Amino acid sequence: MSELLEIKDLCKSYKHKNYWFNKKITTVLSPISFSVEAHQTLAIIGDTGSGKSTLAKILVGAEQASGGCIYLNGQALQNTSTSFKQRCQHIRMIFQDSGTTLNPSLTILQLLDEPLKLNTSFNEKKRIELIRTTLQKVGLLGDHMNFYPHMLSGGQKQRISLARAIILEPKVIILDEALASLDPSLRSQMINLLLDLQQQMGLAYILISHNLGIIRHFSDNIIVLSEGEIVESGVTREVMSKPKHKVTQKLLRNQGFQLNTKKA
Amino acid sequence: MNLLDIRNLSIELISDDKNIRAVDKVSLSMKEGEVRGLVGESGSGKSLLAQALVGVLNDKWHVHADRFHWRGIDLLRLSIEERKAVLSRDIAMIFQEPMACLDPTTSIGEQLIEAIDSSQLSGFFWQKHQQRQLAAIRLLHKVGIKDHKTCLKSYPHQLTEAFCQRVMIAMALARRPILLIADEPTAAMEITNEGQIFRLLASLNQLKNMAILLISHDIENITSWTNTITVMYSGQFVEAGTTSQIFSNPLHPYTRALVDSSPSANLHLPAKSRLKALPGSIPILQHLPIGCRLGPRCPRAHRACVVAPSVTNFHGHEVSCHFPLTSLKKPRSKAIKEVC
Numbered sequence: 001m002s003e004l005l006e007i008k009d010l011c012k013s014y015k016h017k018n019y020w021f022n023k024k025i026t027t028v029l030s031p032i033s034f035s036v037e038a039h040q041t042l043a044i045i046g047d048t049g050s051g052k053s054t055l056a057k058i059l060v061g062a063e064q065a066s067g068g069c070i071y072l073n074g075q076a077l078q079n080t081s082t083s084f085k086q087r088c089q090h091i092r093m094i095f096q097d098s099g100t101t102l103n104p105s106l107t108i109l110q111l112l113d114e115p116l117k118l119n120t121s122f123n124e125k126k127r128i129e130l131i132r133t134t135l136q137k138v139g140l141l142g143d144h145m146n147f148y149p150h151m152l153s154g155g156q157k158q159r160i161s162l163a164r165a166i167i168l169e170p171k172v173i174i175l176d177e178a179l180a181s182l183d184p185s186l187r188s189q190m191i192n193l194l195l196d197l198q199q200q201m202g203l204a205y206i207l208i209s210h211n212l213g214i215i216r217h218f219s220d221n222i223i224v225l226s227e228g229e230i231v232e233s234g235v236t237r238e239v240m241s242k243p244k245h246k247v248t249q250k251l252l253r254n255q256g257f258q259l260n261t262k263k264a
Numbered sequence: 265m266n267l268l269d270i271r272n273l274s275i276e277l278i279s280d281d282k283n284i285r286a287v288d289k290v291s292l293s294m295k296e297g298e299v300r301g302l303v304g305e306s307g308s309g310k311s312l313l314a315q316a317l318v319g320v321l322n323d324k325w326h327v328h329a330d331r332f333h334w335r336g337i338d339l340l341r342l343s344i345e346e347r348k349a350v351l352s353r354d355i356a357m358i359f360q361e362p363m364a365c366l367d368p369t370t371s372i373g374e375q376l377i378e379a380i381d382s383s384q385l386s387g388f389f390w391q392k393h394q395q396r397q398l399a400a401i402r403l404l405h406k407v408g409i410k411d412h413k414t415c416l417k418s419y420p421h422q423l424t425e426a427f428c429q430r431v432m433i434a435m436a437l438a439r440r441p442i443l444l445i446a447d448e449p450t451a452a453m454e455i456t457n458e459g460q461i462f463r464l465l466a467s468l469n470q471l472k473n474m475a476i477l478l479i480s481h482d483i484e485n486i487t488s489w490t491n492t493i494t495v496m497y498s499g500q501f502v503e504a505g506t507t508s509q510i511f512s513n514p515l516h517p518y519t520r521a522l523v524d525s526s527p528s529a530n531l532h533l534p535a536k537s538r539l540k541a542l543p544g545s546i547p548i549l550q551h552l553p554i555g556c557r558l559g560p561r562c563p564r565a566h567r568a569c570v571v572a573p574s575v576t577n578f579h580g581h582e583v584s585c586h587f588p589l590t591s592l593k594k595p596r597s598k599a600i601k602e603v604c
Contacts, residue, residue, distance in 0.1 A: 048454050153546070183305040183306055183481055183546075184305070184482055184522055184525040185541050185545075188524075189541045189543075195536055195538065254459050
């Protein structure tokens with residue numbers, strides 16, 4: 001199998017327990033299937049409440065799916081503890097606000113040491129060596145490991161969260177609005193860095209974003225979600241130039257409107 | 265006549281050993297009914313400038329300017345009370361994060377009614393309550409909220425963010441301001457809601473001829489809504505001009521970088537190629553470089569850049585750089601010759 005990550009009939013629904021007679025079931029994700037290859041970026045777009053964040057949470061293991069399977073390299077991921085460990089080594093996530101996802105009372109060294117301690121059997125010397133090289137990979141200095149998060153700027157913090165994501169050499173990184181809150185010039189730096197790492201390490205990205213400009217530049221394939229269903233999917237360039245579904249057209253128009261007036 | 269005319273406004277943070285100049289000689293002018301964008305990265309002092317405009321900075325900040333005129337009135341000569349009266353009558357401000365700005369313990373209706381001042385009301389005291397209610401409903405209709413009954417009764421947490429921002433705009437409109445300062449009105453908002461808020465502001469601008477100062481960190485977001493744009497970097501004035509001037513013909517290396525870094529601006533680039541970006545990040549207040557503060561990051565920095573450049577004006581396109589980019593260089597020297 002060539003696909004790195006394959007998702008088959010994944011679904012998620014919540015039960016409302018307080019109704020005794022008419023039990024209500026809210027479906028967040030109706031069965032969806034897609035696959036991601038190495039060296040590729042998959043973008044997910046959709047309106048609020050379309051289930052894209054839920055999908056990200058299920059993939060990374062923060063929530064359990066109600067049904068369906070996730071295959072990583074052809075192997076099914078179950079929710080047993082060993083598989084969970086394997087999953088968090090291979091699928092990592094970067095969150096939206098890097099300022100609040102870093103523990104302010106730990107140094108960068110301790111922050112990056114945590115995933116290593118939990119997932120590997122390296123000794124201390126090797127761990128520190130690995131942290132140093134990872135920091136250099138994301139464009140920081142090895143000496144930054146003694147800093148606390150508040151001593152770094154916003155862009156540097158985002159780099160630290162990226163370092164925390166790649167330190168276990170994962171195969172898939174999920175970016176949940178990770179680029180939205182950055183300043184434009186820092187965002188360009190970050191995109192360049194992500195693209196470099198993708199080439200070096202063969203990472204697959206799953207990018208959840210509102211900014212269609214970034215998606216157009218960054219992604220190979222795209223999925224459009226609406227109310228838990230995939231309404232359109234395909235190669236980014238084709239979907240962007242010839243949107244077929246109403247939801248896609250609406251999303252594009254919201255930003256395309258700005259693009260058109262700019263040219264005028 | 266200019267609505268607002270500020271020359272060389274500086275804002276200093278007073279500390280024990282050394283005063284830190286957070287905003288350094290920024291000029292800003294606005295005409296009536298104009299939509300001006302104020303663009304800069306976070307930490308460039310744009311919010312500080314807006315707060316100085318409405319006079320809500322505390323004693324730690326020291327504001328001084330060469331000229332600070334509001335509709336021909338020199339605000340620097342007025343006493344604090346008089347200045348407050350003028351500013352609160354004519355200028356209104358909306359902040360980012362509308363949820364955090366509204367009082368969570370009071371209903372929207374009460375908060376909105378509080379914002380309506382009694383000078384607008386007429387009649388006897390027993391009629392005033394009714395009039396206030398009506399005024400609040402009218403304000404809600406103005407900002408496009410049709411279901412005023414539930415909105416007035418509900419508390420901020422019951423509404424979505426876009427609705428809260430609409431309520432904030434309604435509050436700002438209560439005194440019929442001439443200038444509305446919108447400090448990142450759509451930060452952390454969904455794209456569809458963002459469009460709604462911008463469209464509302466644009467319609468207010470056209471219907472009521474209200475001037476708007478639109479503050480944003482992303483030049484790409486606001487270009488389709490503004491007439492003119494002022495760019496700031498690290499508390500210094502960078503460039504000002506009409507939107508098309510800034511966007512299609514930026515003169516300052518920083519503006520160039522800002523425009524280049526927005527992915528939808530360079531559609532001609534092949535996908536997955538490297539974007540142009542300035543190295544490094546914005547300096548912190550304790551370690552500001554001397555002269556042009558872009559210096560350490562600037563690709564065109566020369567020796568002369570350790571002295572802060574003065575502002576040069578070219579057909580209303582102002583730029584503050586010793587070595588402005590290309591094309592306008594020749595005409596500029598020509599213009600100087602003509603003047604001579």
